[in-house]
Amino acid sequence: MVEFEFTAEQRALREVARDVCTRWSPEAEVRRLMGTPEGFDRTVWRRLGADVGLLGLAVPEEHGGAGAGLVELALLAEETGRTLLGGPLLGTVALAVPALLAAGDDAVAAELLPGVLDGSTVLALAATDDRGTWAPAQPSVTTDGGTLTGGQAHVLDGAAADALLVLAAGEQGPALHLVDGGAPGLTREVQSGLDLTRRQARLRFDGVAARPVGSAGAAADAVATARRTAAVVLAAAAVGSAQRLLDSAVEHARTRLQFGRPIGSFQAIKHRCADMLVDVEHARSAAYHAAWAADEGTDDPALAADLATVVTTEAHLRVARGTVQVHGGTGFTWEHPTHLHYKRAVSDAALLGGRAAAAARLADAVLEPA
Incomplete structure (x- = not known):
């Protein structure tokens, strides 16, 4: 394939993405959502997934996605950036889903991806430390095998997430763990930031129940x-x-x-x-x-x-x-x-x-x- 020569399907995808982003994310709506707790409209997010089918563009067909690629996802991202469309495109679609697929845990993927792709589930990847450092060699969250303890900062879409993939240190090294967004012992606080159209959160884990995702070596x-x-x-x-x-x-x-x-x-x-x-x-x-x-x-x-x-x-x-x-x-x-x-x-x-x-x-x- 020659780079920068978009196919007819890719050009049509761009037109669809531009149309929905323009209609669903006018400036007045962007400003309104900036003042809401989550920063995006879940109804619009579900429409992007269930009605338009844009959230699973880069997900393989065997997992229920469209089986396209990163070029198609980039086309969608460009249009969301043009209108500042609120939603967890970066936190869920671009971060959490690739991490989940790369972890190789088909059982967890089968459990989570249907909801993610239809827009009903917001999944966040928590892979920072308590200072917000990305992918630290020594995570500030630790696990004893069944529960998580510690804190993380600047987690994209962490406050709105229905479920979290958390990078935590264990006896066998850093590993990913699945945490329910409403789990007892989990505290989430929206962090104030310059860009109010994309939310970040501080997370605190106090003996939070978690399930390992994939192997420690794959994290x-x-x-x-x-x-x-x-x-x-x-x-x-x-x-x-x-x-x-x-x-x-x-x-x-x-x-x-x-x-x-x-x-x-x-x-x-x-x-x-x-x-x-x-x-x-x-x-x-x-x-x-x-x-x-x-x-x-x-x-x-x-x-x-x-x-x-x-x-x-x-x-x-x-x-x-x-x-x-x-x-x-x-x-x-x-x-x-x-x-x-x-x-x-x-x-x-x-x-x-x-x-x-x-x-x-x-x-x-x-x-x-x-």
Whole structure:
């Protein structure tokens, strides 16, 4: 397969995703959901799963999914990023589901995936420590074989999750454990963050009953696989957000008059918009290259995912700043939508270990052998 040549089915998928995201996630609804406890509408999430069938795009057919790939999931993510659609796409679909599948526990997968795919179950992957460090070598949650004790921070969709896959340290090393969202001894607290459209939580386990998922030896690889998948999804969503910002800036430059002329006719604005376009296209290339690398093996998937993280986070931030500048005074106001995407860009740069960690892995992979 040649990269960046979308099939007719993939183009149709993008149209469907754009249609539902535009209709179900207008700006007014995004702002309303920012003030709710969960930050998303479960009815809309169930419609995405049961009615439209978008939540199982990258899940194999033997597990009830569509059997597509990461490219298709990236197309969906780009459209959700464009409209800031609320929902656990990153926490459930891109993180928890790949970890569950990679763990190789078919019994637990058969139990959880039907609800996840129809949108009735929110599953979260809790793979941080009590400071929010991603995939720590020594997890701050421990297990005695049947219960969990300890704490974790900055767990994506951790407060809204109906079930959790928890990385915990045991006698045989780190392992994944399944915890019911309403289990006695489990305390969940929403953490305040810059991006109110994507929720994170602090979890505390006080003798919480848990069931092992897969083998202890598979946990590290399962979490690493989930992080790579989520990094590509996060990158694609950043492309959608950056494109929305660019479109907003260009439209404003065309219609805002100064000295009787559109401000887009001034060289400084022209150059800024041109630079923003280059950033968006560069980010899009990096994100979809990572998706194709994972699906088709056109490149090292881990290397491509880290490259996508570095490129898209930097581009997203530059485009967000540029959009604020093009809009002038209105770009700084709460009423204008630019700040919603700006906060998403800043938040994205710190997720899944952050841009710095991805850059360090790139350096180790590319510079050390050289």
